Amino acid sequence: MSSERSARLGLRTIALAYLGALLFVPVGLVLYRTFQPGIAEVWASITTPAAIHAFQLTMMVTLIAVPLNTVLGVLAALVIVRGRFRGKALLDMLIDLPFAISPIVIGLSLIFVYGQTGWFGSALADAGVQIIFSWPGIALATIFVTLPFVVREVVPVLREVGTEQEQAAATLGASPWQTFGRVTLPAIRWGVAYGVVLSTARAIGEFGAVSVVSGHIAGQTETLTLLVEQRFQNFNVAGAYAASALLAVIALGTLLAMTLIKPRKEHA
Amino acid sequence: MISVTGVSKRFGDFLALDDVSLEVPEGSLTALLGPSGSGKSTLLRIVAGLETPDAGAVVIDGNDQTGVPAQRREIGFVFQHYAAFKHMSVRENVAFGLKIRKRPKAEIAARVDELLGIVGLSGYQDRYPSQLSGGQRQRMALARALAVEPRVLLLDEPFGALDANVRADLRRWLRRLHEEVPVTTVIVTHDQEEAMEITDRIAVMHDGRIAQVGPPRELYEQPADDFVMGFLGPVSRLGRRLVRPHDLYITADPRDGALEAMITRVVHLGFEVRVEVVLSGGASLAVQITRGEAEALELRSGDIVWVAPDRPGGSELVAPRPGGAPDASVSV
Numbered sequence: 001m002s003s004e005r006s007a008r009l010g011l012r013t014i015a016l017a018y019l020g021a022l023l024f025v026p027v028g029l030v031l032y033r034t035f036q037p038g039i040a041e042v043w044a045s046i047t048t049p050a051a052i053h054a055f056q057l058t059m060m061v062t063l064i065a066v067p068l069n070t071v072l073g074v075l076a077a078l079v080i081v082r083g084r085f086r087g088k089a090l091l092d093m094l095i096d097l098p099f100a101i102s103p104i105v106i107g108l109s110l111i112f113v114y115g116q117t118g119w120f121g122s123a124l125a126d127a128g129v130q131i132i133f134s135w136p137g138i139a140l141a142t143i144f145v146t147l148p149f150v151v152r153e154v155v156p157v158l159r160e161v162g163t164e165q166e167q168a169a170a171t172l173g174a175s176p177w178q179t180f181g182r183v184t185l186p187a188i189r190w191g192v193a194y195g196v197v198l199s200t201a202r203a204i205g206e207f208g209a210v211s212v213v214s215g216h217i218a219g220q221t222e223t224l225t226l227l228v229e230q231r232f233q234n235f236n237v238a239g240a241y242a243a244s245a246l247l248a249v250i251a252l253g254t255l256l257a258m259t260l261i262k263p264r265k266e267h268a
Numbered sequence: 269m270i271s272v273t274g275v276s277k278r279f280g281d282f283l284a285l286d287d288v289s290l291e292v293p294e295g296s297l298t299a300l301l302g303p304s305g306s307g308k309s310t311l312l313r314i315v316a317g318l319e320t321p322d323a324g325a326v327v328i329d330g331n332d333q334t335g336v337p338a339q340r341r342e343i344g345f346v347f348q349h350y351a352a353f354k355h356m357s358v359r360e361n362v363a364f365g366l367k368i369r370k371r372p373k374a375e376i377a378a379r380v381d382e383l384l385g386i387v388g389l390s391g392y393q394d395r396y397p398s399q400l401s402g403g404q405r406q407r408m409a410l411a412r413a414l415a416v417e418p419r420v421l422l423l424d425e426p427f428g429a430l431d432a433n434v435r436a437d438l439r440r441w442l443r444r445l446h447e448e449v450p451v452t453t454v455i456v457t458h459d460q461e462e463a464m465e466i467t468d469r470i471a472v473m474h475d476g477r478i479a480q481v482g483p484p485r486e487l488y489e490q491p492a493d494d495f496v497m498g499f500l501g502p503v504s505r506l507g508r509r510l511v512r513p514h515d516l517y518i519t520a521d522p523r524d525g526a527l528e529a530m531i532t533r534v535v536h537l538g539f540e541v542r543v544e545v546v547l548s549g550g551a552s553l554a555v556q557i558t559r560g561e562a563e564a565l566e567l568r569s570g571d572i573v574w575v576a577p578d579r580p581g582g583s584e585l586v587a588p589r590p591g592g593a594p595d596a597s598v599s600v
Contacts (some may be wrong), residue, residue, distance in 0.1 A: 164351035167318050168409075170338040171345035172365035172416060182364075186355040 027248060034245040037238055045242035053219050054227040055246070057135060061223065062203040065142040069199055073150025074185075074192060080151070081158040098147050106144050107212025110137060133215030138223060141209035146202050150195030157191035190261070197258040204250055269294040270315060270420055270452065275324030277310055284310040285321070286476040292420075292469075297446045297453045299463035301499070302473030308456045309424055311473070315454065316422050317341045329419055344413030344451075348425040350405040352397035358384070358408050359393035365416035383411040386448065388441075403434040410442075414449060423455040427462065439466050460500050464488070472496045504553035511577045513556035518543060519574045520565055526574035529553075534567050543567060545575060 034042055045051065080092050098106065114131040115121050124131060131137045165187060169179040185192075207225040214221040216230060224247055232240040270292040277285040285307045292298045300308035313319040315326055317338035325334045333341055353361050359380055366376045384390050387407040397405055406426055413421060426442075427435045443466040446453055457463050463470050464484045471481040472495075480492040484500075491497035494510050503510045506527070519526060529545035532552065541562040543555045555575060567573070 164347050164349060165353055167338070168345065168347060168351035168353070168412075169364070171316055171318070171341075171343055172412065173339050173342075173368045174364075175339060178368060183353060186353075189355075 030241055030244050030248060034238075034241040041238065042242045042245070045239045046246050050218050050222065051227060051243060054222045054224045054243070057138070057222065058204055058224040061135065061139045061142050062200060064139045065146050065203045066196060066199045068143060069146050070150050070192065070196055073147070073195060074154055074188070076151045077154035077158055077188075080155055082163070095148050095151050098145050103141075103145055103206065103208030103210075104212055107141055107209040110140055110144070110209070110213050114140070132213050133217070133221060135221065137213035138210050138221060141213050142203050142206055145206050145209050146199040149199040149202065150192060153195035153198070154188050154191045157188045161187045193261050194258065197254050197261075201251055201254045204254075205247065269329060270454065271327045272311070272315065273325050273327070275311065275314055275321045275326070277307075277314065277319065277321050283476050285314070288324070288476070288478055290471055290478060290481065292452060292454055294452055295450045296469055297443070297455070297467045298469045298471065299467040300454060300456045300473055301458070301460060301463040301470050302479075303458055303499070306473040307476040308458075308473045312422050312424055312454060312456045315420070316343050316345050318345070342416070342419045344416065344418035344421040346406070346409050346413050346421070346423045346426045348428045350397070350402075350409045350429075352400075352405050352409060354397050357394050357396055358389060358400070361397070361408055362411045362415050364412060369416065379415060380411075383415055386414075386445070387411040401434075402430050403438055406430065406438065407441075410445070414451070418451060421451045421453040423453065425456055425458070428457075435462075442466055464500070470500075472499060474499075502554065502556075504555070505551070506553065506575075506577055509577070513542065513554045514540075516553075516555040516575055516577055517579055518545075518555055518557060518561075518565060518567070519576070519580050522574050523576065523580065525578070526576035529573055529575045531567055531569045531571045531573060533569055534562065541567075545573065547575075 046055075076091075076095060080088065080095075111132055112118050113120060114124065114137065116125060116132070118132075121132075129136075131140065161184075165183050166179050169183045170176075174182065205225060206223075207229070210223055211226060211229070214223070214226055216222060216226060218230065222230065224243060228240050228243045228247065231237075231243060270290075272288060272290045275285055275288045276283070288307070288311060290311070300311060302308045310319060314321050315328075317333065317336060321334070325332060327333065328341065328343075338345075353364065356364070362380045362383055363376050366379060371379075380393070381390070384393060387410055389404060389407055389411065392400065392404065392408075397408070400408065410426075423442075427438050430438065439462055442455075446466075455463075455467065468483060469481065470484050470487055472479045472487065474495050480487055480496045482490075487496060488500050491500060497503055497510050502513050504513050504516060505511075506516070522528070527547055529547050531543055531545050533544040535542040535544070536559070539559055540556055541559055543557060543562070544552060545555060546552045553575075565573070
């Protein structure tokens with residue numbers, strides 16, 4: 001009994017030390033350094049026009065990418081779990097592609113397709129649409145890197161739920177849409193919510209792919225993560241810390257939201 | 269009334285239903301009885317519209333339903349594993365079909381209360397399915413199916429996932445429920461006892477076909493073939509014939525048509541006694557007699573007795589098969 005307890009205690013200490021060295025200490029240090037010059041300084045630093053614009057751009061891109069990937073993600077999950085067609089395994093694999101490919105490669109491939117010398121570049125330029133070095137490119141890159149989250153969270157839940165509840169709804173007179181809205185969606189809602197939280201966190205924090213397609217135009221195509229990098233490179237360390245702290249606070253907020261929406265036991 | 273004509277269904281290489289026709293009379297409680305893989309569930313799901321037949325037609329109350337989706341068939345379906353809506357309370361589960369039909373709130377509330385009373389779940393309306401026992405979940409599922417006043421009620425192995433005790437209770441309860449709410453009901457089961465106990469009619473299914481349809485007693489007493497006979501109750505093989513163990517008689521002395529046998533085991537089953545014997549040819553079979561008869565004969569294992577398929581002193585004795593020892597075996 002006691003040896004078991006001390007073993008458990010040891011494991012906990014190791015886990016906490018590991019997390020502490022890798023996560024708590026660096027993040028804590030960022031927060032400490034941020035607020036060292038004083039609250040007023042921090043506030044001034046995150047309310048400059050460039051910072052406000054970066055914050056707005058990040059939010060806008062997130063608000064485009066996350067709802068889109070939620071709807072398409074649920075659809076894709078339904079197709080993967082319920083569909084019977086050739087190439088299903090291929091689709092299942094392709095969904096994971098954004099996880100497998102480095103974000104920088106994703107950014108470059110977007111330039112190959114939509115850049116000025118890319119496949120659609122000249123046609124789009126003629127139509128007056130600029131994608132690369134503009135917000136649509138940033139949105140595309142973000143959509144691409146956050147694509148798998150909702151699908152990957154919903155697929156196992158859909159598998160576990162099965163089709164009997166849906167069949168029961170049909171025999172009770174529900175149309176396919178009513179069945180989806182009243183039975184399927186509520187059954188997978190925690191999976192969807194979890195996927196949304198992860199997508200949001202990634203959309204806000206994405207750096208690599210966005211960096212390649214953005215062009216780093218301050219006040220125009222600079223997201224929060226790019227702002228941190230730009231300030232850091234310009235030796236504005238305090239400004240970089242302040243923007244980082246803002247990112248960290250948003251991330252903590254999303255994690256908190258995830259904990260709060262976790263299903264209550266009796267409904268599980 | 270349900271009538272199924274010429275229905276066939278294939279899953280890949282497997283022929284699940286082979287030109288099946290069946291009539292289910294209005295207000296009856298009919299069982300589809302058969303071993304797993306006999307096609308009984310597939311037939312039920314085709315009647316419900318949850319599967320589409322490759323050929324044939326399904327007519328309910330005179331309306332051809334063959335191409336009609338499940339949602340417009342006005343049927344009630346109960347699944348083996350309840351298919352409870354886990355995110356809804358008992359009340360919301362039962363009210364589901366009525367809400368879909370946009371009935372007034374007061375009417376829904378009254379109907380749900382009435383049904384929960386019928387299925388014995390009054391007071392459970394605010395619980396969630398995970399807080400109910402298996403038997404309670406299935407009763408909730410029945411209330412949910414009955415709420416919309418279906419033209420037919422289809423039950424797919426409804427008690428298959430329950431304990432033996434709960435099963436027996438629910439069986440009797442379903443029979444009473446059917447007397448209270450006499451909706452045309454089809455129940456799929458592989459349990460012959462269940463089918464015999466609660467239904468008016470049984471359709472025995474075997475290899476995607478219907479082997480025989482009739483009242484339980486008729487099927488038991490006049491089975492169309494060996495399969496039906498074997499499926500509806502224990503049988504002993506005597507020569508080429510299959511007989512019920514309780515249609516065999518034991519005497520201490522030889523008589524015409526009786527076969528010599530040695531008792532291997534005497535099993536007391538309460539009022540009845542099962543005597544397991546081995547014939548001179550080496551085949552074993554079972555004989556079921558009353559305790560009184562067993563006591564009068566003072567049967568003990570190792571005794572030599574005489575077994576015949578008719579009452580001692582009766583006429584029309586069946587001669588043993590010509591050509592030596594009968595090939596006897598028992599299958600119970």
